[in-house]
Amino acid sequence: MRNTIPELLIRLLILLCLCNYSWWTTLEARPCRSFGRAQTLHRSSLMPYARVQLQQFSGNFLIDFGTTRSTIDLAGFQSGRPVPLPGSPDQYSGFQFFGPWQKVTLLARDHSRVQGIRQAGILGTDILSTAIYTLDYSRGRIYQADPQGFCTPAQLVDAGFAAVSTAGSYTRYPERLQGLFRVNIPAIPVQIGGISAPAQIDSGYDDRLFRYALNINQAWYTALQRAGIQLIENPAADLRLSTCVVGVRENIKAYTLPSGSFFAIEALDGRLLMRNTTVHVFLKQTPPEAARCGGIGTWQFPAGQLGASILMAAQKVILDPFQSRVWFYTR
Structure with a gap:
């Protein structure tokens, strides 16, 4: 019996669907071969730096996901100083970081007291939230990528990464930010002894003296106490820090974890990542002033x-x- 035209069309559509499915599953199965455009990632005092070209000068900028506004220290550049646009104290043209930018705002700051590498400025989330960035500490590389054509979630999982949510705290779309997290600093769910709280990622927090540092606030400390988790005081690591108010300092008490407790990052798939029993906990109690x-x-x-x-x-x-999302390497 001969096929009618509608039957032939149906068979053709089925064949096209099968071909498209095969192509898509093949694409998903391909390994993620690149995280985007790359340049050298320098490390100083555990913090990540990248070279930035500004006009005809270059300098080392801290990659700081814990800062919302990018800065500049004009004295930190080699062979001269960049000049802001006429009539503006903080807007610059000729900015190049993974390619040219039309115009950027860089607040003037003095970074001369930063130990280690001479710091010419800070790249904060006002710049970093415009693209996908990968910090590859193992190879000393930083990558920038657009969402189109970037690795799929399946490819990243296959490459050994686990996803952690920053929903409401870090996004390209400001209308998605929520409450006190509207500052646009990535905050991820972490836990101590099973008591969870959001913790901000701060790649500019120099904790080389007490590695694996975790600052907590009074509300989290109280929640731990109520759960029967008694942090162990560590007076040798107590700190006294300056604040944004001249003459007002903040006392920071240091603690270690009690036996049987650990720190971990909570992944979207339910796994606990970066489990650690040796974190140094610092209690922030900001003075009313x-x-x-x-x-x-x-x-x-x-x-x-x-x-x-x-x-x-x-x-x-x-x-x-x-x-x-923040993807952590787990292998």
């Missing part, structure tokens, strides 16, 4: 802040503001 400085020490709900060494220990970290 410095409340306007903001930060987790002024928040009324449990929250924390991760030191730079925790990121470095992961070897590779991908920060994706488009999907509001």
Whole structure:
């Protein structure tokens, strides 16, 4: 019996669907071969730096996901100083970081006291949230990528990464930010002894003296106490830090974890990543006189802040503001 025209069309459509499915599954199965455009990642005091070209000058900029506004120290450049646009104290043209930018805003700051590499500025999330960035500490590379054509979630999982959510705290789309997280600093769910709280990723938090540092606020400390988790005081590591208010300092008490407790990052798939029993916990209790400085020490709900060494220990970290995810390498 001869096939009718409708039957032939149906068979043709089925064949096309099978071909498309085969092509898509093949694409998903392909390994992720590139994280995008690459340049050298320098490390100093556990913190990541990249070279930035500004006009005809170049300098080392800190890659800081814990800062919202990018800065510049004009004295930190080699062979001269960049010049801001006429009539503006902080807007610059000729900025090149993975290619040219039309115009950027860089607040003038003095970074001369930073130990190690001479710092010419800071790249904060006002710049970093415009693309996907991968910090590859193991190979000394930083990658920049657009969402189109980047590795799929399946490819990243296959490559040994696990996803952690930054929903509401870090995104390319400001309308998705929520509450006190509207500052656009990536905050991820972590836990101590099973008591969870969001902790901000701060790649500019130099914790080389006490590696695996975790700042917590009073609300989280209280929650731990109520759960029967008694942190162990470590007076030798106590700190006294300046605040944004001249003459007002903040006392920071240091602790270690009790036996049987551990720190971990909570992945979207339910796994606990970066489990560690040797984290140094620092309790931030911002004085009332410095409340306007903001930060987790002024928040009324449990929250924390991760030191730079925790990121470095992961070897590779991908920060994706488009999907509001951070991918940690787990192998």
